[in-house]
Amino acid sequence: MAKKNIRKTIERMEKENTVCDNEVRAGLRRIAFASSADAVRLLLSDGTDMQDTDGLDLFNVSEIKRTKGGAIEIKFFDRIKALEKLGELTASTSADSAMPFYRALEKGAEALGGDAR
Numbered sequence: 001m002a003k004k005n006i007r008k009t010i011e012r013m014e015k016e017n018t019v020c021d022n023e024v025r026a027g028l029r030r031i032a033f034a035s036s037a038d039a040v041r042l043l044l045s046d047g048t049d050m051q052d053t054d055g056l057d058l059f060n061v062s063e064i065k066r067t068k069g070g071a072i073e074i075k076f077f078d079r080i081k082a083l084e085k086l087g088e089l090t091a092s093t094s095a096d097s098a099m100p101f102y103r104a105l106e107k108g109a110e111a112l113g114g115d116a117r
Contacts (some may be wrong), residue, residue, distance in 0.1 A: 006108040
């Protein structure tokens with residue numbers, strides 16, 4: 001009975017870790033490789049018809065503000081930093097690919113009341 005629970009816990013932890021890593025990678029890819037066309041479209045609009053903004057992809061935009069003169073200022077996330085972080089994640093994943101498994105084993109041993117070390 002306890003072994004089934006441990007196996008389920010290990011499987012759940014592996015799935016949670018994988019989903020999180022994949023979401024982070026996907027977000028970093030969107031920042032690094034996204035088009036700025038929608039942000040430029042927003043910048044060039046006259047600002048009267050704001051209902052057209054619903055379909056804009058502004059994921060790579062970090063800040064939008066309107067100045068006192070009425071101009072719009074758009075700041076983007078740093079693409080180079082996103083690429084560097086993506087590279088770090090790829091390198092650490094290949095080097096530490098077994099670590100989640102070992103952590104799950106430790107948790108399983110703790111659940112049984114044993115020492116994993």
